Amino acid sequence: MTAQPTPAAAPTAAETPLSKACQPGASALAGGPPLANVAAALAQRKQLRILAFGAAPGRISRRGGYTALIESMLARALKGIDVIMINRGVSGELAANAAVRMKNEVALEEPDLVLWQVGTNDALAYVAADEFAATVKEQLDWLKAHKVDVVLVGLQFAPEMLRDAHYIEIRDTLRKVAAAENVPVVRFFEAMQIINRADTDGPGPVADEFERDEAGYNCLAQYVARAITLGVFAKGMPKRVPAAQ
Amino acid sequence: MTREANAVDFWRGFALITIFIDHIPGIVYSHFTLANVSISDAADLFVFLAGWSLRLMADGGGRHMPTRDVMLRLFGRALELYAAQVLITMLAIALLALSATELKNPLLLQWHNAAAVFDDPVPTHIGLAVLTHQLGYFDILPLYVVLMLMAPFFALIDRHAPHWLLPLSLTLYLAVLVFRLTLPTWPVSGTWFFNPLAWQVVFVLGFVFAKGDSGIGAWARRHIKVLRLVALPIVILGVLVHVFDWWPDPIDVPNPKLIFIADKTFETPMRLIQFLALVTVFSVAFPYIRMAAKLPSLNATVDGLIRLLAMLGRNSLYVFCVGSLLSLSAQVVRFVYRGTVGSDTVVVILGILIMAFTAWLAESRQRTRPAGPPASAPAASPRS
Numbered sequence: 001m002t003a004q005p006t007p008a009a010a011p012t013a014a015e016t017p018l019s020k021a022c023q024p025g026a027s028a029l030a031g032g033p034p035l036a037n038v039a040a041a042l043a044q045r046k047q048l049r050i051l052a053f054g055a056a057p058g059r060i061s062r063r064g065g066y067t068a069l070i071e072s073m074l075a076r077a078l079k080g081i082d083v084i085m086i087n088r089g090v091s092g093e094l095a096a097n098a099a100v101r102m103k104n105e106v107a108l109e110e111p112d113l114v115l116w117q118v119g120t121n122d123a124l125a126y127v128a129a130d131e132f133a134a135t136v137k138e139q140l141d142w143l144k145a146h147k148v149d150v151v152l153v154g155l156q157f158a159p160e161m162l163r164d165a166h167y168i169e170i171r172d173t174l175r176k177v178a179a180a181e182n183v184p185v186v187r188f189f190e191a192m193q194i195i196n197r198a199d200t201d202g203p204g205p206v207a208d209e210f211e212r213d214e215a216g217y218n219c220l221a222q223y224v225a226r227a228i229t230l231g232v233f234a235k236g237m238p239k240r241v242p243a244a245q
Numbered sequence: 246m247t248r249e250a251n252a253v254d255f256w257r258g259f260a261l262i263t264i265f266i267d268h269i270p271g272i273v274y275s276h277f278t279l280a281n282v283s284i285s286d287a288a289d290l291f292v293f294l295a296g297w298s299l300r301l302m303a304d305g306g307g308r309h310m311p312t313r314d315v316m317l318r319l320f321g322r323a324l325e326l327y328a329a330q331v332l333i334t335m336l337a338i339a340l341l342a343l344s345a346t347e348l349k350n351p352l353l354l355q356w357h358n359a360a361a362v363f364d365d366p367v368p369t370h371i372g373l374a375v376l377t378h379q380l381g382y383f384d385i386l387p388l389y390v391v392l393m394l395m396a397p398f399f400a401l402i403d404r405h406a407p408h409w410l411l412p413l414s415l416t417l418y419l420a421v422l423v424f425r426l427t428l429p430t431w432p433v434s435g436t437w438f439f440n441p442l443a444w445q446v447v448f449v450l451g452f453v454f455a456k457g458d459s460g461i462g463a464w465a466r467r468h469i470k471v472l473r474l475v476a477l478p479i480v481i482l483g484v485l486v487h488v489f490d491w492w493p494d495p496i497d498v499p500n501p502k503l504i505f506i507a508d509k510t511f512e513t514p515m516r517l518i519q520f521l522a523l524v525t526v527f528s529v530a531f532p533y534i535r536m537a538a539k540l541p542s543l544n545a546t547v548d549g550l551i552r553l554l555a556m557l558g559r560n561s562l563y564v565f566c567v568g569s570l571l572s573l574s575a576q577v578v579r580f581v582y583r584g585t586v587g588s589d590t591v592v593v594i595l596g597i598l599i600m601a602f603t604a605w606l607a608e609s610r611q612r613t614r615p616a617g618p619p620a621s622a623p624a625a626s627p628r629s
Contacts, residue, residue, distance in 0.1 A: 060365045087434045092357040092381040107495030125271025126584035158352045
């Protein structure tokens, strides 16, 4: 999707707004480190190439779905920038397999930014936390070495998983690795947990849960778009969250 | 009457068990499959042997078959594969929905690209029907369907201009690598996990190498000893690449990058060459395995193994379909029982037993059928 070009030499930014339903979850999002390579690419090429990995790119809806929402929000926020979203998500893939595939896709597609939703499948498949940490760290180091920025997207939320010690361990491991590597991570699990708490007193039927989860991906797209714009302009997370129009 | 155990059925059975295990992410036994010591994996073997079987179908099992009959037979086969794909996909979706409901966990509805079915069912059901939406680990059969739709053209070229088939296939393969041609997915944007335009080369290689009396198949058989000497270091190098992590950095290789990197989607040359080397080296193995079955100390074990794998291979479509659903069921079981070595062992043993039962059932059904004219079932015709 191409936004209206502007004559300015550098891209201008607008806040990517959060819808009212998604605002409670924003308190679980931390201000991330700057996305220096993305900022440089925007200034030089007026183009942002994003490679999406993980289960989230497989989420679609009549309104367009996860990647389309991010693309349109970024196109609005980054005036004059051509935003190109490349979807290579494979849901169900372990981090180790995704890492191998990602290297090839990065070489072929030459993205400025990788969006990587990771951890859920490793948690569900009981991959050891240290093995998972080593895989993610190695991949983040490789991406850094090749000047490709990353925004990590954390584990998916389901109320039942709060009782799963391994799931929580993988969630926390991802957060620790991201902090150690100074990479922004959208803490999807925590954000959805907050929204869920505000929305319901407890888990309902699976169908309701799925609908809530579908709405959660709408929020996730907003959080990711916000993390990217904040990373580009390195402002840190604003204290007051503007509501969507 | 079932055919005798042969190398093709034996190795196809091996590929089926390997695929079953490889499709259970995180299972302890996945550390011991071909993919851990080889650049190629069981998927390459499965497609190559599908091409090999195509030779038997296209040549009519030694009897002359009119071209029109061959075409109809191959299109019919593609339709059969398509029906199998639609059936197992619907069962897989039902299995995920049942598991999510019983375990009260909506995460299971999102496994393996299933989320789109529940997110936006109207376009996704169209995508499922036209194979542009594929569930994760249920993406080999769509490749096989497309290859079987291409098969009548392969068979036609092979009948009228046999020396042109492999060069044409290789030309398409190279064009795919250079221009990165692929098939898109829809409604979720992306590309096919197995690119049929690239994988057709494995299928065609199986087809041409299966012909033993002329062409490259005859040439390979005449020079098999020399070829094995060339192939062995390549196989060893493949093992070393895995053990010492000698994979080339895809960023550093020259353009067109797909020529130089190891990529499954595009079945890149590194994978293809290593696979052909593997086939060349292991083509010697089956006769020795048979000889081992005659040793008193190994007789029961090895003979049982040969008969089991050959039976799976003879009924590979049924076994593949059941195996795919078993892999998905095994993932749910691992999720519930937390994937211990014990539960993994039970899962693998039960899975193989059920696959064996499926093959036995298919053969029993065939044995109890009233005898028909032999033309409808040539001895070497794969029901796979």
